[in-house]
Amino acid sequence: MQFQKTLITIAAAFAFGAASTTLFAAPITTEGVGVGKHGDIRVAVTFDNGKIQKIDILKNAENPVLAKKVFTDLKDQVAAANSVQVDIVSGATFTSKGMLDAIEDAAKKAGVTLGKADKKALKAAVKDLPKNASYDVVVIGAGGAGFSAAIEAKNAGANVVLLEKMPQVGGNSLISGAEMNVARNWVQPKLGITDDSPELHAKDTYLGGDKKGDMKVINVMTHNA
Secondary structure, X not given: OHHHHHHHHHXXXXXXXXXXXXXXXXXXXXXXXXXXXXXXXXXXXXXXXXXXXXXXXXXXXXXXXXXXXXXXXXXXXXXXXXXXXXXXXXXXXXXXXXXXXXXXXXXXXXXXXXXXXXXXXXXXXXXOOOOOOOOOEEEEOOEHHHHHHHHHHHHOOOOEEEEOOOOOOEHHHHHOOOOOOOOOXXXXXXXXXXXXXXXXXXXXXXXXXXXXXXXXXXXXXXXXX
16 A cells, blocks of 8 residues: 555656646746837747747837837847847947847846857858958948938049948938928928027037037037028
């Protein structure tokens, strides 16, 4: 009788262990939060055996144009690498960092340790550039102004290169709402705006640039716009 009880106890222990293993191995979804450019970024990440299976963006207040690649390409890279140590999206630094922090937060809550950066993979992703190159005109920024300058220079016979840090071209022209970015323009009186000035324009520009602009340069722009 004692031998039978022992067998039953061992069988029960094995059964409990198997059930526990199955429970532990089941996919788990946790939420994480990071701070983006314009507010919190909240994500839901599904893990299975310590690997990222899916990342859903639940909440964000980022610019939909500038942040698009963050929530598509960068998100997919994180899932594929099972790591937040990946190259961020140029021009969307704060949004990238906010999403990566949110994913890392979700991983901590799930008890998952994400992988380290794959240096070989990062090197492989970098495209080869010529060591030496010579141009008559180098245009920095492929927005509306940059494109216009590059095209005019090319039409004039110059050897031109146009450089852009963002994953897509367009610059601020992509998010332009067709505003007249100058104080006392012909649109303002029609809207009843009579108290604008180059000084107020300069202040708005300074604040809009996260207080990182040079006020002397900004005033040149606002007084001559």
